[in-house]
Amino acid sequence: xERRKFLLGVGGTAIGGSTLIGSxxxxxxxxxxxxxxxxxxxxxxxxxxxxxxxxxNSSYTEIDDSGHLAVEMSPENENxxxxxxxxxxxxxxxxxxxxxxxxxQGKDEICVWIGDDExxxxxxxxxxxxxxxxxxxxxxxVDFYIGDNDDRSIVGAENAYPIAVGExxxxxxxxxxxxxxxxxxxxxxxxxEIVIHADxxxxxxxxxxxxxxTAWALKRTTERTENRLNSLQNISRWGWYIPxxxxxxxxxxxxxxxxxxxxxxxxxxxADVTIDDDGETLSIDIEMDEExxxxxSEVFAGxxxxxxxxxxxxxxxxxxxxxxxxxxxxEIDLDDDRIDGELEVIAIHADVTTEE
Numbered sequence: 001x002e003r004r005k006f007l008l009g010v011g012g013t014a015i016g017g018s019t020l021i022g023s024x025x026x027x028x029x030x031x032x033x034x035x036x037x038x039x040x041x042x043x044x045x046x047x048x049x050x051x052x053x054x055x056x057n058s059s060y061t062e063i064d065d066s067g068h069l070a071v072e073m074s075p076e077n078e079n080x081x082x083x084x085x086x087x088x089x090x091x092x093x094x095x096x097x098x099x100x101x102x103x104x105q106g107k108d109e110i111c112v113w114i115g116d117d118e119x120x121x122x123x124x125x126x127x128x129x130x131x132x133x134x135x136x137x138x139x140x141x142v143d144f145y146i147g148d149n150d151d152r153s154i155v156g157a158e159n160a161y162p163i164a165v166g167e168x169x170x171x172x173x174x175x176x177x178x179x180x181x182x183x184x185x186x187x188x189x190x191x192x193e194i195v196i197h198a199d200x201x202x203x204x205x206x207x208x209x210x211x212x213x214t215a216w217a218l219k220r221t222t223e224r225t226e227n228r229l230n231s232l233q234n235i236s237r238w239g240w241y242i243p244x245x246x247x248x249x250x251x252x253x254x255x256x257x258x259x260x261x262x263x264x265x266x267x268x269x270x271a272d273v274t275i276d277d278d279g280e281t282l283s284i285d286i287e288m289d290e291e292x293x294x295x296x297s298e299v300f301a302g303x304x305x306x307x308x309x310x311x312x313x314x315x316x317x318x319x320x321x322x323x324x325x326x327x328x329x330x331e332i333d334l335d336d337d338r339i340d341g342e343l344e345v346i347a348i349h350a351d352v353t354t355e356e
Contacts, residue, residue: 048103055098111202116156146260217348302340
């Protein structure tokens with residue numbers, strides 16, 4: 001496992017880090033294979049840790065004098081281009097998408113997660129007499145999530161995230177300081193330490209199917225690097241669009257849930273999607289896997305520029321369905337004014353949960 005020390009507070013020093021030990025998970029694996037193990041700087045270690053490439057929030061990270069990743073959200077950050085203020089705001093919720101990345105630079109697929117604890121700081125509404133924080137009661141004071149998908153926590157073995165050999169995943173950080181004041185620390189109960197675990201033996205009790213997930217349709221046979229929403233102007237979220245023109249013929253796609261960072265193999269294929277048209281009507285059918293329930297869905301159809309204008313923000317697509325349970329169907333007139341410009345692409349977004 002990798003152990004990282006984080007200091008996270010309100011005001012003053014907001015978040016910082018320094019290493020305590022080296023690549024334990026991979027060390028255990030390599031030790032079993034009886035080979036020599038050498039200490040490497042974090043970006044070059046078997047479990048590589050570095051700032052998330054091409055993300056403005058990677059400016060919160062730096063490599064310290066020992067060659068280890070540090071995360072610093074305070075004036076102590078030495079990156080010259082940053083104006084970081086005095087830390088996260090008090091009495092607020094703050095999201096930092098794509099801060100640092102974890103890379104699998106070993107020889108086997110692994111699962112990674114951040115160690116959980118029954119004492120993990122959470123909002124406790126009973127502690128506050130003058131303010132009502134019932135809406136946030138039980139929320140973690142600090143959470144770590146995949147990419148920009150704050151619904152996909154990586155805290156706890158049940159939330160272990162698989163990473164193939166040579167692949168990386170970016171991690172975001174969310175804070176909840178409701179009821180706190182400047183100077184309060186968020187992780188001091190752990191002596192300001194968190195532990196990043198990495199293991200080739202993935203935990204069996206994967207919790208991704210025990211809660212709601214965001215899902216996007218991905219055309220079958222499409223490479224993970226193609227047709228990414230975040231490759232378009234003004235869009236930073238994960239997901240995909242499907243190239244489609246009138247009379248293209250039937251197109252088949254998969255509805256992929258929980259695939260933050262555009263990693264379909266790390267998510268769940270929760271539905272079969274069929275797209276077709278007869279020259280007059282565009283038909284889209286979503287057939288859910290029996291283990292999953294469709295809570296709602298929405299569709300964009302139109303030009304690539306029109307899709308960019310929506311920023312792919314939830315709720316911004318013009319065609320919506322509140323059909324629940326196991327299926328949804330769209331019948332869209334190709335002359336419908338809500339088709340934004342010439343039909344070039346289709347994007348399908350859904351919220352799904354597991355039947356328990």
